[in-house]
Amino acid sequence: MTASKVSLVPVFKLYGETTEWPTPDLIHCESIPERSQLHGWEIKPHRHADLLQLLYVQAGEAELEVEGHVRLVRSASLQVVPALCVHGFRFSRDVQGYVLSLARPLVEQLAAPLGQQCLQSPMCYEVGEQRRYLDALFESISQEYGRLEPARELMLQSLISVLLVAIARRQLARSEAQEPADGRGREHVQAFVHLLEVHFREHLPIEHYASRLGISAAHLNALCRRLAGQSALQLINQRLLLEAKRCLVYTTMTVSQVSDSLGFSEPGYFSRFFKRGSGLSPKAFRLHR
CATH class of the missing domain: 1.10.10.60 (Homeodomain-like)
Structure with missing residues (x-):
């Protein structure tokens, strides 16, 4: 992304932060404990104006409240939180997982081939047999995010594109299972x-x-x-x-x-x-x- 394009991107804020978006690549990745332990393992209800978040709970317990709906998670699960959705989370102290935050311009670019259907509304699902695959994918994104290697932006966008396709396929499979003959x-x-x-x-x-x-x-x-x-x-x-x-x-x-x-x-x-x-x-x- 060129410097001129970056300068046009609006300011984004993460929960509890008063500073500007921390990186120029429209991506932020951190572990769940990294931020939640600073707030007593509770992220109170809030919203992001221009930010999509993917919350991946790998282990531990989490209570996910999104748009007034509360879900208790005790197994590996992925929560999609689109921009403007009110959401809040409570975690056990042994929680493990990641929070991936994506700015809207990047989401629109990467999700265009998917029709953005998987990102239009909140969705939470137990990952089941996808567990090892998503573990490796989120770990790769986290490691790449924390490094300043050549072609870092390209690698991050490629990994995130793979993740969005996986989400889209899971949503499609669930829809087909729920509506087989309609x-x-x-x-x-x-x-x-x-x-x-x-x-x-x-x-x-x-x-x-x-x-x-x-x-x-x-x-x-x-x-x-x-x-x-x-x-x-x-x-x-x-x-x-x-x-x-x-x-x-x-x-x-x-x-x-x-x-x-x-x-x-x-x-x-x-x-x-x-x-x-x-x-x-x-x-x-x-x-x-």
């Missing part, structure tokens, strides 16, 4: 998500999307619940909330302007919607991002 249903949900991406600012009713897909609103809701884990309305609200967070983080628009840009009838309604979805008012979210 190809048509997946097509409907994918088409709905595509329509939603185009029209979410219009606040269209579920019936409109269902009609466009040639199915009933009840059928669309059932498919969304079964295949996406959320109702159609929850997916709509989630997309609106994500766009609102992006506007508050990446632009200087006022709350009223964000409300207008997302099609809300008045700012008060938008603020209530945002607080219900995120736990914070738009102004408080912007201040604590």
Whole structure:
């Protein structure tokens, strides 16, 4: 990466840090104990505006809280935490593992061939028979990160690309195992998500999307619940909330302007919607991002 490109990268912060991003290569790798022991083995809920994190718990016990969902981990597991996700962790003192933090420009570059599907939402899975492979991969990334060898950036990006492919394959395998005979249903949900991406600012009713897909609103809701884990309305609200967070983080628009840009009838309604979805008012979210 050239010096001019590095200078355009926004400032990123890690948990508990007040200094700028510590390296110029948009990557940060450390062991879990390295940071968590400084904070009493607890990382309180927080978010990163422009940062993807991969938390790999190899041994010990961990309580992972991501977007309000708590998961107790007692076996080797990998947690994906996309940018803007509220997350907090509690670890046992014998915990072992790694935290890999990747800046958004690098993630977009490396994940482009994958369609970024594996990085769009939080995901946690027990690694099982992947354990030895991921152990070697994270150890290689950690060792390369700590050295100043020739072509270090190229080697790091290559190793991380391998890791992202492994995550994408695991997600695909899990999806296929959960939905072995529902190809048509997946097509409907994918088409709905595509329509939603185009029209979410219009606040269209579920019936409109269902009609466009040639199915009933009840059928669309059932498919969304079964295949996406959320109702159609929850997916709509989630997309609106994500766009609102992006506007508050990446632009200087006022709350009223964000409300207008997302099609809300008045700012008060938008603020209530945002607080219900995120736990914070738009102004408080912007201040604590």
